Amino acid sequence: MTRTEYLAKLHKYLKKLPKQDYDEAMDYFTEYFDEAGPENEAQVIADLGNPKEAAHEILSNLLGKRMGEAGRNASKNTQNILWIALLAILALPVALPLLIVILVLLLTLVIVIFALLLTLAALSLASLVTGFALLWESLTQLTFDLPALAIGLGSSFLSIGLAILLAILTYHLAKASQFIMISFIQWLIKGGKKS
Template sequence: MNRTEYMNALEKRLRILPGDSYREAMAYFQEYFDEAGPEREQQAIEDLGSPENAAEQIITNMAIDKTSVPHKGIRKNMNALWIGILAICAVPVALPFALLLLALVLLCLLCILLMLAAFVLLALCVAVLGPVIFAAGFTVLLSAPAAAMTCFGMGLFFTGFGLIAVYGIVLACKWTIIGMARLFGRILKKKGERNEQA
């Protein structure tokens, strides 16, 4: 196997990574071969091991790095979470167990995200209901001023409560994703420590 074949095999295995992480991983291997030079290409391939092992190792290292540092923004945290899931699946265990674990993790993640999405929708409905109630107060302002004042008060309350609830739930979503990414990072770190001891 030469450098081109090795890089092609690596590229197929690393394509599952998010864009930035994929480019970072490929740049690492390009730089590794560039530093080795053409005369030590075979030695570099032997040092790296098979493309499968090299891809598994880089995914695991990326997952540990990305989950150990909290990121700003949900997109970066989702990338870290995805890399963590990929790294757990890349660990050499029995394939059925890995698939079962992946399915279980993805279902739990999906349930949590759907529950949070339902709370966001509920809070948005409450926030939208507020201005509707407030506007309804104007329809009875002249005929029932007390009822109009009640509508104004309830409208303002629901609007404020709904907006605060949306903000709180968005923060809960962010911290849930960060927490899951850190959990995967801890799992991978422990597995890496066990592999080093073995």
């Protein structure tokens, strides 16, 4: 067997390796033959063994090397996970009360907004009822006193107008609150990242 035949057979056995590993292995064997010289090719082939055995040895060494790297990486990952778990346990006495305070503040804010909207709706309804009551009262007073009728009509229209304004304000505040709540919930779901 010649050097060219040996390297061709070695190429056949090693061609499925990743390019970098394949190039390193073939360079090693080519340099080995170059250093020995053409007159010692037979001795080099005898020292290396047949190409299949040489390829098997290279694959075994490469596999051992990859397994060692994977073991070191797995050990590092396990160590990192343990440190994170330890830090989470140690941070729990501080983080848990903070989380509870934040949740209570958020719940309080929701309750306050809901109470404000309910109050505005109740004021709008009360103003509307008062306006119609004043209108009815002033129309029934038509026969008795003209200035009382004017004051009653003015007060009733003012009250009805105030009811309409309060209803519009309540509607817009409810829409704004809904938008803010939905945006905040989406922000929490995405993990606090801007979209």
